[in-house]
Structures are given as C-alpha cells and as structure tokens.
Amino acid sequence: MPDPVSVTLTHLSAPVGGSQRLTGHLVRPDGPGPWPGVVVAHEVLGANDEMLRQARRLAGAGYLTLMPDLYADGGKRRCLIPTMRAALSGHGRAYQDIAAARAHLVGDPDCTGAVGIIGFCMGGSFALMAAGSGIFDAASANYGQPPKDMDKALADACPIVASYGGRDRQLKGAAARLDSALDRFGVLHDVKEYPQAGHAFLNDTQFGPRPVHPLLRVAGIGPDPEAAADAWQRIEAFFETHLKHTTKG
Structure with a gap:
C-alpha cells in the first residue's frame, strides 16, 4: 500500500487567511x-494512524490523496475547540486550510483536476460544508x-455520499434529515x-485505552x-462516477 509523505502547505494557506503553519500527508x-x-x-482526534490508513486506502483505489493537519498550527490542545466550532459554523481558518490542500492537488501535474473531499466525524461536518463551496x-x-x-x-452542493450509524446517539435522525434536504435541493446523493453501527464505524481499530473499549461499544x-x-x-x-469520470482542464 502507498506510503504518505509530509508536505508543506503554508504558502497556500497563510496568504488567504488560513493557518500560518500548515502541513499535510500526501499519498500518491x-x-x-x-x-x-x-x-x-480528519476526525476530531487529529491526523492519526487511523486517518492515515483511510488515506492509504483511497490512494490504493487510485486517488491522489492529501490530508491537511488541521491542528498543525499550534497543536491539538490549542486548535481543537476553534476547529470544532468551524466545522459546525461554516466559518474559520480550517476552510482555507482545506482549500489550500485542494489547491496543492490541482497544482500537481499528476492530478486530473477533479478533486473530491472525504471526512470522518468532525471531518464529516467539514465535508458537508465544503460540498457547497463550489470547489x-x-x-x-x-x-x-x-x-x-x-x-x-x-x-448548491456537489454530489454527496454520506454514511451514518443507527446506534450513534449524538447523530440520531441526522441521516434522514440530510437525505430529505438533499432531495429537496435536487443534489445528487x-x-x-x-x-x-455506531459512531466511528469505519475505523479499523477501537480508539482509547483498552479498559474503556467495552464502554465505548x-x-x-x-x-x-x-x-x-x-x-x-x-x-x-460514487467517487468512481463523479471523480474518475470527470476530467478538468
């Protein structure tokens, strides 16, 4: 499976109001x-090993994959709360950081120009917000x-594929509300x-200390x-249809 390499994205994020220090993990x-x-x-826990596994999976499926570290400019302790607020409000430098990651991909000569976004947990909220950004x-x-x-x-969102767990207590009814809204807007979805399933059901491993795993389940x-x-x-x-069959100049 392809291995990630670290890339610097600051030159793309800082001038447009994003992080003054931004790095990412690129998987070719x-x-x-x-x-x-x-x-x-990435999820609320950050650009961790679980998220890198997901990035590798996407690269293995034939996508030039880039995960910006939304906590790079100050660390998780300083960035966690403002990043979570941004995910729910639609405002904040994390959106410029995500746009910077897209710009890096588009500028790569090995990219077709078609770019999608995928998010997990907190990142799933960013993916939904970014779907309507037009980029x-x-x-x-x-x-x-x-x-x-x-x-x-x-x-005016781009096509969206979304997955939820029925046992996810914090997102009860979210799938139905989203599905109904996208139907109303005429968005392909x-x-x-x-x-x-519950929250984080796409993870390969259970996070947190082993003694708390039964409680999490x-x-x-x-x-x-x-x-x-x-x-x-x-x-x-879904990505096969909307990304691999879409080439931009």
Whole structure:
C-alpha cells in the first residue's frame, strides 16, 4: 500500500487567511498517473494512524490523496475547540486550510483536476460544508453533523455520499434529515444509515485505552466491519462516477 509523505502547505494557506503553519500527508497511488484528487478531513482526534490508513486506502483505489493537519498550527490542545466550532459554523481558518490542500492537488501535474473531499466525524461536518463551496466535484461525509442551516450550506452542493450509524446517539435522525434536504435541493446523493453501527464505524481499530473499549461499544462507538465494507463500496462507486469520470482542464 502507498506510503504518505509530509508536505508543506503554508504558502497556500497563510496568504488567504488560513493557518500560518500548515502541513499535510500526501499519498500518491502506485503506477502512472494522472489521478483524481481527494482531500481527507480528519476526525476530531487529529491526523492519526487511523486517518492515515483511510488515506492509504483511497490512494490504493487510485486517488491522489492529501490530508491537511488541521491542528498543525499550534497543536491539538490549542486548535481543537476553534476547529470544532468551524466545522459546525461554516466559518474559520480550517476552510482555507482545506482549500489550500485542494489547491496543492490541482497544482500537481499528476492530478486530473477533479478533486473530491472525504471526512470522518468532525471531518464529516467539514465535508458537508465544503460540498457547497463550489470547489469540489464530490463529497463523502461519514457520521458528520449536518449543517444547522442546510438550505444555505447545501442548496448548491456537489454530489454527496454520506454514511451514518443507527446506534450513534449524538447523530440520531441526522441521516434522514440530510437525505430529505438533499432531495429537496435536487443534489445528487447517496445517504445511508446502518442500524447496527455506531459512531466511528469505519475505523479499523477501537480508539482509547483498552479498559474503556467495552464502554465505548455500549455507547455505540467503534468499528463495524460489515457496515464499513458496504460503506466503502458505496464511497468508491460514487467517487468512481463523479471523480474518475470527470476530467478538468
């Protein structure tokens, strides 16, 4: 599986109001390009090993993949709260950082110019917000909180594939609300809720200290291989249609 390399994105983020220090993890597919690009918006725990596994998976599927570290400019302790606020409000430097990651991909000679975004947890909220920004060709939101004002955020969104867990207590009804809104806006979409799954069901491993794993499972948080396999099949099919079959000059 392809290995990530660290890239500096500060020259793309700082001039437009983003982070004054921004780095990212770029994963280049094996074999010859060009490839479509995908920006990965990481979960609330940061650009960790779990998120790098997801980035590698996308590169393995044939996407030039870049995950900006939204906590790079000050660390998780300083950046966590403002980044979470940005994910829910639609405002904040994280959006300039995400746009900088897209600009890096578009500027790569091995990118076709078609770029999508995928997000997990907090990153799923960023993916939904970014879907309506006009700069992405497709978006994948995974257990992300839908925007409070969906009419404003999603009316002109790019195609969206979204996945939720029915046992995710903090996102009860989110899939149905999102699906209904996208129907109303006429946005191409594939929204699915997995009744047996909870939050973070796409993760390969359970996060946190081992003694708390049983509590997390009771709370509906953690991997669900069956739901994850189906969700990834849908994501890859969706991106195949809206990214691999879209070439921009």
